[in-house]
Amino acid sequence: MGLLRESDEHKAIRDSVAKIAERYGVQYFVERGRSGRDIDELWKDLGATGLLGVHLPEEYGGGGGGMTEAVVVVEELAAHGMPLLIWVISPAICGSILARHGSHEMKQTWLPVIADGTRKMAFAITEPDAGSNSHNVKTTATRTDTGWSISGSKYYISAVDQCDAILLVTRDAEHSTPEKSRLSLFVVPTDAPGLTFQQIDTSIVSPDKQFTVFLDDVQVGDDALIGAAGNGLRQVFDGLNPERILVGALCGGIGRYAIAKAAAYANERQVWSTPIGAHQGIAHPLAESHIAVELSRMATAESARQFDAEEAAGEAANIAKFAASEAALKALDQAIQTHGGNGLSHEYGLSELWFVTRLMRTAPVSREMVLNFVAQTSLGLPRSY
Secondary structure, eight states: OTTOOOOHHHHHHHHHHHHHHHHHOHHHHHHHHHHTOOOHHHHHHHHHTTOSSTTSOGGGTSOSOOHHHHHHHHHHHHHTTOOOHHHIIIIIIIHHHHHHHSOHHHHHHHHHHHHHTSOOEEEEOOOTTTTTOGGGOOOEEEEOSSSEEEEEEEEEEETGGGOSEEEEEEEETTTOOSSOOOEEEEEEETTSTTEEEEEEOOSOOSSSOEEEEEEEEEEEOGGGEESSTTOHHHHHHHHHHHHHHHHHHHHHHHHHHHHHHHHHHHHHOEETTEEGGGSHHHHHHHHHHHHHHHHHHHHHHHHHHHHHTTOOOHHHHHHHHHHHHHHHHHHHHHHHHHTGGGGGSGGGTOGGGHHHHHHTTTSSSOHHHHHHHIIIIISOOOOOO
């Protein structure tokens, strides 16, 4: 499996994922993405096999592993042409935050059903006006006699139409000041009165659609609050590092998929009397792409190791996300080029991945914000904002 050397346990996880993915096939995923239909059958099979909760605590129905195991699952699915954004969102971001900060009752309610695939949870932090500035969240939670009232809107929220609840990041009205916002996190049912959502029309071919979510005086009880009120920023970052790590895994899988398709085509396709892969104009760019993807996979594996060891994984997670998204897009572009006109044919299963891969350069954190982080944190350069 390239430069990575994996344990027998990780190889077994990878093999289990591959068997399920091969049973469905890339055309299943692409057809569901084009038609807007869900992937419930695939999701339930992954849950029943324990592949959605590999990183979640055993006492709440998970596999007791960590982010390292989650990386294997997400990458292998993407390596079969199935980059599942909802895996990154529901089991990874929401599952990780709940496992670390949720009450026993909240964990008991949500973690087993997230792990077995019977329920899903969306994650909502981004807003129309806040952009990358999570400190500027305007969706506000206000205390009431019976709990909380939440009003505001969220933008580019993935797969909320599939989900039973949203893990919602809000500005806490009681703890915030005009100079500084304090965040509180809530689990809000998607059928709560006052919560509506509208699909955003995009070019992305994926079963996981994007939405604007509107909250108009949505009422929740105290049991919906995750951890302590006003302490949400730390909780958010316990979800964002897994998000970056698993976007690295997702992009590593896309890179592997693209290069494998291109290498097979370059070996088979003959122009004149020689396979096109014999020409350095084809071979060298694919080799470079392979190197970049393999290096990004190593960075992703290291970021997962740091996270599981409870080390400060922010730098490694950002670097992995950056390296993998850049490498995947380059590999996919080169694979399409290797196929010539066929690269844009639906038959070859490459062009459908373009926009979801391109999205990963922007989400969940843009390449520019990663560079800001590395410049300021790794290099000690002055802050630009």
